[in-house]
Amino acid sequence: MKEERNKELLERAGKVIPNGVYGHMSVGNQSPRTPQFYARAKGAYLWDYDGQRYIDYMCAFGPQLFGYGHEEIDAAFINQLREVDIATAPSARMVELAEAYAKQITHCDWSMFCKNGTDATSMALMVARHYRQKRKVLIASGAYHGATTWCSPVAHGTLPEDRAHFIHYEYNNAESLRAAVAEAGDDLAAIFATPHKHDIIATQEPPDLDYARAARAACDEHDALLILDDVRGGFRIARDCSWQAIDVAPDLSTWGKALANGHALSCLMGSDKAKAAASEIFVTGSFWMAAAPMAAALKTLELIQSTDYLEHTIAMGQALRNGLEGIAKETGLAISQSGPAQMPLIMINKEDGRRDMKLSLAFADQLLEHGILFHPYHNMFFSNAISDSDIDQTLSACQKVARAMGQ
Numbered sequence: 001m002k003e004e005r006n007k008e009l010l011e012r013a014g015k016v017i018p019n020g021v022y023g024h025m026s027v028g029n030q031s032p033r034t035p036q037f038y039a040r041a042k043g044a045y046l047w048d049y050d051g052q053r054y055i056d057y058m059c060a061f062g063p064q065l066f067g068y069g070h071e072e073i074d075a076a077f078i079n080q081l082r083e084v085d086i087a088t089a090p091s092a093r094m095v096e097l098a099e100a101y102a103k104q105i106t107h108c109d110w111s112m113f114c115k116n117g118t119d120a121t122s123m124a125l126m127v128a129r130h131y132r133q134k135r136k137v138l139i140a141s142g143a144y145h146g147a148t149t150w151c152s153p154v155a156h157g158t159l160p161e162d163r164a165h166f167i168h169y170e171y172n173n174a175e176s177l178r179a180a181v182a183e184a185g186d187d188l189a190a191i192f193a194t195p196h197k198h199d200i201i202a203t204q205e206p207p208d209l210d211y212a213r214a215a216r217a218a219c220d221e222h223d224a225l226l227i228l229d230d231v232r233g234g235f236r237i238a239r240d241c242s243w244q245a246i247d248v249a250p251d252l253s254t255w256g257k258a259l260a261n262g263h264a265l266s267c268l269m270g271s272d273k274a275k276a277a278a279s280e281i282f283v284t285g286s287f288w289m290a291a292a293p294m295a296a297a298l299k300t301l302e303l304i305q306s307t308d309y310l311e312h313t314i315a316m317g318q319a320l321r322n323g324l325e326g327i328a329k330e331t332g333l334a335i336s337q338s339g340p341a342q343m344p345l346i347m348i349n350k351e352d353g354r355r356d357m358k359l360s361l362a363f364a365d366q367l368l369e370h371g372i373l374f375h376p377y378h379n380m381f382f383s384n385a386i387s388d389s390d391i392d393q394t395l396s397a398c399q400k401v402a403r404a405m406g407q
């Protein structure tokens, strides 16, 4: 593998950007030859600066639902850009998009648009606290809700006071949730939940019905708001809010990533119950109401409604999962797979079932040589652009790597 240009860029970045690349897109904890920069993206593929092509299973950490550079979505974006994008007030696209989500998403009566998932979760927090003037907010231990003072997984630069009114519970554990609710007492403002357990490194788990219903019941009993953080799972699990499948309706849901197929847009959706509180908080941003990403989101929603993207991504994910199960059996390599097939976490375990980070890093590292981009410890994402032949190529590479590692 050639790495010259990537290395050169990394070296230059380190001089002018803290950490070279910061946040979730830093590959600092992955194998040293993981590309840190990409020169080109199309469909299911990325190209690094040294000319190597990769089948990409990360989809930019979620935003790519229909593949990079999707012609129709990008045309909607560009056409809108030529009319009006960011202006002194929003365009009609904002009204149309809020109307479209109110029709599409069962619990949703209204939307507020923003740029990043963290904007949406922070707004949800403010709405929930303002709703009945209460303070305590329940969050599952290990769940990710963004990167700002109240929720960043790394506490540097934050104060204990920023997190003074958060209580943690164990995801999928109704007893632990009830204990946290009791601790919050009359001061319970909200419960945050992700659609399934999709924490880094941990085995992914579907939502347990007792747990989800306990969260709904506690919010009803205490006149608090249930917030479903669908930033990562939104439109990847269902064509509705992700908990629609288990018939548990949140009061607020937060969305981002896939909404506009990679164009910058996030959203807080809510039911009528929370509308007055949402109307009274002050939130805004210079670029939040830009029209071009909203035009892209309208086109993305049209494709969500009119194509079999969901069935296709599930089928492709399942084909990879089945193939990897066979490879694990054949080679003896303990390939651990969890999560929805279209959002899988794939890691390598030790014989006793615990994670082996070294082997997980090595597996992803070896796949790079075959032009396959896996993440060694974060859940991955399938876009609609992944094809049967991509899966065949991926499985053939996985087999070679697993045979070499399993020996």
Ligand SMILES: Cc1ncc(COP(=O)(O)O)c(C=O)c1O
Pocket: 115, 116, 117, 118, 119, 121, 144, 145, 146, 147, 194, 229, 230, 231, 232, 256, 257
């Ligand atoms: C569940 C969840 N919530 C919130 C966020 C924050 O979104 P953003 O990175 O767009 O701020 C993420 C990002 O990965 C996420 O997965």
